[in-house]
Amino acid sequence: MVVCDNIFYHMTIDLKTVKHISKLARISLDEKKAEKLATDMNSIFEFIEKLNELNTDNIEPLTSIAETTLRFRDDKITSENIREKILKNSPEKNDDFFVVPKVVE
Amino acid sequence: MSEITSLTLYELIKNIKEKKISSNEAAKSFVDRAEKSKKINVYVTENFENCLKLSKKFDDKPNFDLKLPGIPIAVKDLFCTNEVRTTAGSNILNNFVPTYESTVTQNIWNEGGILLGKLNCDEFAMGSSNETSFFGNVQNPIAEDLVPGGSSGGSSAALAANLTPVTIGTDTGGSIRQPASFTGTVGLKPTYGSCSRYGIVAFASSLDQAGPMSKNVKDSSILLEVISSFDKKDSTSIDFKRNNYSSELTRNIKGLKIGIPKEYRVDGMPDEIEKLWKKGIEYAKDCGAEIIDISLPHTSYALPTYYIVAPAEASSNLARYDGVKYGLRSSGKNLIDMYEKTRSEGFGEEVKRRVMIGTYVLSSGYYDAYYLKAQKVRQLIKQDFDQAYNKVDAILTPSTPSSAFKIGEKSNDPVSMYLNDIFTVPVNLAGLPGISIPAGVDKNNYPLGLQIIGKPFDEQTVLNIAYSMEEKINYKNNITDWWMK
Numbered sequence: 001m002v003v004c005d006n007i008f009y010h011m012t013i014d015l016k017t018v019k020h021i022s023k024l025a026r027i028s029l030d031e032k033k034a035e036k037l038a039t040d041m042n043s044i045f046e047f048i049e050k051l052n053e054l055n056t057d058n059i060e061p062l063t064s065i066a067e068t069t070l071r072f073r074d075d076k077i078t079s080e081n082i083r084e085k086i087l088k089n090s091p092e093k094n095d096d097f098f099v100v101p102k103v104v105e
Numbered sequence: 106m107s108e109i110t111s112l113t114l115y116e117l118i119k120n121i122k123e124k125k126i127s128s129n130e131a132a133k134s135f136v137d138r139a140e141k142s143k144k145i146n147v148y149v150t151e152n153f154e155n156c157l158k159l160s161k162k163f164d165d166k167p168n169f170d171l172k173l174p175g176i177p178i179a180v181k182d183l184f185c186t187n188e189v190r191t192t193a194g195s196n197i198l199n200n201f202v203p204t205y206e207s208t209v210t211q212n213i214w215n216e217g218g219i220l221l222g223k224l225n226c227d228e229f230a231m232g233s234s235n236e237t238s239f240f241g242n243v244q245n246p247i248a249e250d251l252v253p254g255g256s257s258g259g260s261s262a263a264l265a266a267n268l269t270p271v272t273i274g275t276d277t278g279g280s281i282r283q284p285a286s287f288t289g290t291v292g293l294k295p296t297y298g299s300c301s302r303y304g305i306v307a308f309a310s311s312l313d314q315a316g317p318m319s320k321n322v323k324d325s326s327i328l329l330e331v332i333s334s335f336d337k338k339d340s341t342s343i344d345f346k347r348n349n350y351s352s353e354l355t356r357n358i359k360g361l362k363i364g365i366p367k368e369y370r371v372d373g374m375p376d377e378i379e380k381l382w383k384k385g386i387e388y389a390k391d392c393g394a395e396i397i398d399i400s401l402p403h404t405s406y407a408l409p410t411y412y413i414v415a416p417a418e419a420s421s422n423l424a425r426y427d428g429v430k431y432g433l434r435s436s437g438k439n440l441i442d443m444y445e446k447t448r449s450e451g452f453g454e455e456v457k458r459r460v461m462i463g464t465y466v467l468s469s470g471y472y473d474a475y476y477l478k479a480q481k482v483r484q485l486i487k488q489d490f491d492q493a494y495n496k497v498d499a500i501l502t503p504s505t506p507s508s509a510f511k512i513g514e515k516s517n518d519p520v521s522m523y524l525n526d527i528f529t530v531p532v533n534l535a536g537l538p539g540i541s542i543p544a545g546v547d548k549n550n551y552p553l554g555l556q557i558i559g560k561p562f563d564e565q566t567v568l569n570i571a572y573s574m575e576e577k578i579n580y581k582n583n584i585t586d587w588w589m590k
Binding site for chain 1: 409
């Protein structure tokens with residue numbers, strides 16, 4: 001439901017939306033947690049909607065505070081033979097590979 | 106001589122250089138005190154044995170030319186430390202042992218610092234009270250059942266309890282300055298791009314910045330000098346000429362113009378904060394500064410902007426925790442199910458909330474309405490500061506809208522918790538340096554802080570003003586060691 005007047009609108013985030021977002025975020029939620037999150041998210045968005053008071057039509061978005069162009073570097077390998085280090089923290093490995101649940105039937 | 110653990114960093118360095126205290130004696134003192142201070146729960150991972158060993162090694166072959174000669178230092182558990190567990194306060198990284206070192210901590214070890222251990226913090230630095238940590242809340246040494254602030258709550262508590270001579274935190278929306286304010290200590294968030302983000306567990310990459318936390322301003326200047334460096338490994342690290350912050354530290358701030366932004370006088374702000382601010386203005390005048398009223402018209406939009414930008418970046422950054430390459434893995438009936446269960450069991454409530462908000466504001470159909478809108482407002486907030494700095498050299502505000510609150514008092518109301526960062530968040534959005542210094546107490550004798558905000562890359566002026574005001578304020582923490590009784 002969208003309630004509109006000239007500047008403010010507050011969209012209610014319903015349970016269905018919360019469940020959809022949790023799918024996108026890859027976080028499983030039980031019914032009770034989803035309901036709690038819907039309540040929390042609505043109170044947070046109510047607070048966020050304040051931004052709609054401002055007209056920002058001709059404003060450049062600020063994407064990075066560090067006003068530098070990204071530096072180039074030589075395309076050279078700087079770390080070698082780190083296979084063991086990379087695999088060290090893996091929850092499950094098989095020789096030189098990370099192991100995940102079966103993906104292709 | 107007073108106890109080793111109650112010395113400032115500067116005093117400890119001096120004593121070690123003059124061979125009045127050995128590095129090993131210092132390490133032993135901090136370890137002994139930590140053993141008696143488990144109740145305040147500052148440590149997630151102790152590195153005591155190693156610290157004692159390394160301090161002995163230092164004493165066998167001391168190098169007094171280093172800036173931190175044999176100084177034991179505990180750090181926030183958000184900095185990756187080679188071969189020492191790094192959890193970011195999260196269950197999902199409970200068993201994570203990095204195979205590399207963050208640049209900021211490496212800079213400390215290169216100058217002779219020795220790791221005491223890893224300090225508790227809010228999970229992925231998301232919190233203002235240290236209550237979101239998987240490893241339990243931290244007690245504020247000021248009084249029992251009081252939060253130490255957050256997210257660098259273990260760091261602020263360890264400092265105030267004399268468990269480390271100095272420490273480092275990270276600050277995304279106030280996570281260094283707010284806990285400093287709550288514990289009567291000093292905390293500095295440097296200009297974005299000053300301290301490398303390499304090896305710091307990422308929260309919101311356009312806002313995150315590491316900085317020193319200390320018992321006084323001089324100590325922060327010493328530590329900033331060590332940790333601030335240009336680093337190729339961080340693409341947003343900025344190559345600028347860094348000062349010798351500690352040797353250039355001066356109390357001569359005569360003629361500096363300090364701005365007082367009227368928009369920081371927020372509704373419902375307690376009288377004692379208002380009084381503290383007025384007192385601060387008087388101190389600044391006493392130091393020879395000129396006080397100028399300024400306006401930062403978009404201040405009230407900073408928190409809503411932050412609560413779009415930070416969660417959006419967090420949801421992207423935290424996508425990496427999928428149970429495949431490192432961290433916790435829960436079992437699932439297929440790959441997707443494994444991801445979903447891992448993240449559900451691995452993340453705490455606040456982190457889930459923010460990942461959900463971030464995912465929502467970046468999701469199809471909402472990107473322009475929320476994320477793009479927030480980036481535009483962020484521009485306006487930055488422009489406010491740019492304009493103010495045409496008139497003034499620095500800005501003086503309270504650090505927080507209240508003193509430390511009770512454990513559990515705000516944990517069920519996310520918005521009231523977020524309001525804690527109302528004075529600190531604009532500084533991150535604009536990428537500016539800001540320091541919190543203790544400036545007084547409230548009716549319960551809990552510390553209150555004042556914040557000095559500077560121009561980009563002008564940490565020296567921020568430190569100088571803080572250094573001058575600190576002398577006039579002459580604040581002393583009253584720590585009774587209640588947790589040992």
